[in-house]
Amino acid sequence: MSYDIAIIGGGIMGCATALRLAEGGMHPIVLDQGDLGQGASGVNAGTLSLQIKRVQLMPYALRGHDLWAQMGDAVGFHKSGGYTLAFNAREAELLTERQTLKAEAGAPIEFVSNAQLRRAAPNLTQNVVAASYCAEDGYANSSLTGQYYRGRLQDAGIAYRTHSPVTAIDKTTAFELATPQGTVRAKRLLLAAGAWLKPVAAMLGVDLPVQARVNTVSVTERMPPLMSSVIGHATGLLTMKQKANGTVLIGGGWQGRGTPQDGRGTVASDTLRPNLALAQYAVPSLGSARVLRSWTGFEANVPDFYPLAGALPHVAGAYVLGCVRGGYTIGPYISRLMGDFILGQEPELPLFDPGRAYTKEPT
Structure with missing residues (x-):
């Protein structure tokens, strides 16, 4: 089966972007090497404090905080x-x-x-x-993150696979992702793998200076x-x-x-x-x-500690979202912006060009 977009990473950013894309009429699939929301999204302290956010990211944090409030008791x-x-x-x-x-x-x-x-x-x-x-x-309860987004994906009819690490990516006319459950084919690709962004991007020949x-x-x-x-x-x-x-x-x-x-x-x-x-x-x-x-x-994070959010240069149809300091608070909102960008709409606030973080072009 072929999808409009494959999203590698089932944390807040991967799942929330999938929901936004589905709202816009796209047919996504979410792939995670473990379970949904079990990486950084599920093991942090759950603090939603505006006082510890970077000044330049405050508009994103304020809007993200509002989205958490809307989720309410479910999280x-x-x-x-x-x-x-x-x-x-x-x-x-x-x-x-x-x-x-x-x-x-x-x-x-x-x-x-x-x-x-x-x-x-x-x-x-x-x-x-x-x-x-x-x-x-x-604060919210980070241990509820996976449960919450699993329910949201199911309600929206969005496909997802857990315990499904991507072991290779081939790009011809479409992206072909090798997983233990078989090959996934998609027209587009979003890397939202958090601390695992570097090895995932390397499958596309891209060297991102991501540290953890x-x-x-x-x-x-x-x-x-x-x-x-x-x-x-x-x-x-x-x-x-x-x-x-x-x-x-x-x-x-x-x-x-x-x-x-x-x-x-x-x-x-x-x-x-x-x-x-x-x-x-x-x-x-x-x-x-x-x-x-x-x-x-x-x-x-990358060296300047600002997010990677946008198109992945030199790889047509590929995008990246991650390295967001305060990502638990900001994640739901910047994912909406990312979804709008992929849908061809103008995001409410600007994204963060991943091209600035390249150490070399893909071979």
Whole structure:
């Protein structure tokens, strides 16, 4: 069977783009080497904070945040508000500079006094020098990502194959993708494979300078109520939230070990300890909490840390979408833009030309 487009990658971006293309009348198929939403889309901390997004990506984050709110309970969306903290003068200066720029870019961020912070979050450390607040910040349950998009694809009648890694791509008049379940033929191709973009693009003779971060996330045992808002740090090295069941999720981009090609990454104790120590410093009561589990997830990026979103130069009919910092928040929206672009429509906001990231042309 032939499809209008084959999408390699069944995370948020692959699935959401497929939905947009189907709305526009195309017949897509989604292929994933594992299960839907089980890569970066399903193992991150689920934080939907505008305070930790890059200024230039704020318009995309704002619209992405709105889409998560529309998904609601199906993805465990919760708008809790969020505080970002500074513990010394240098951090306070950094916080003021960054959050002022983000507020100017449209994020509803305000600075709060210590008195306001104490009333709203009495379990925080007394050693806060400065703090910002965003009422729109919140989180979703990333473990529901795959379940949600599986249902959406099924409702839309969109074909998908799980545990179906693409092992080779041939391009003649159409794309022919070799998989364990047989060859998939499609007129067009979208690479949305996250941290696996580099080896997938190599099948087309394209060398993309994609690297992968190995972000660590931890979860504690159930605790009494400690925080009702998302908590972050001025450096970006801490994000925390307490779920309705009392567990506390702790992240902040501390790095584990491993590569996407080797499979799952591994937690590194030398980075896990300072991550947990910073969390305990921010909320001293966490000192009595047991950490039940820590895990890693791969986050792809290119050297300038901006997305790849657009046509893949030198390969007619091929597109790429990935390397989006804050991809969990922005993913549903930039996927809509990508779908519109493939459908030949003018995207609401500009995409990010993948051609800038090439290290060499395909042979």
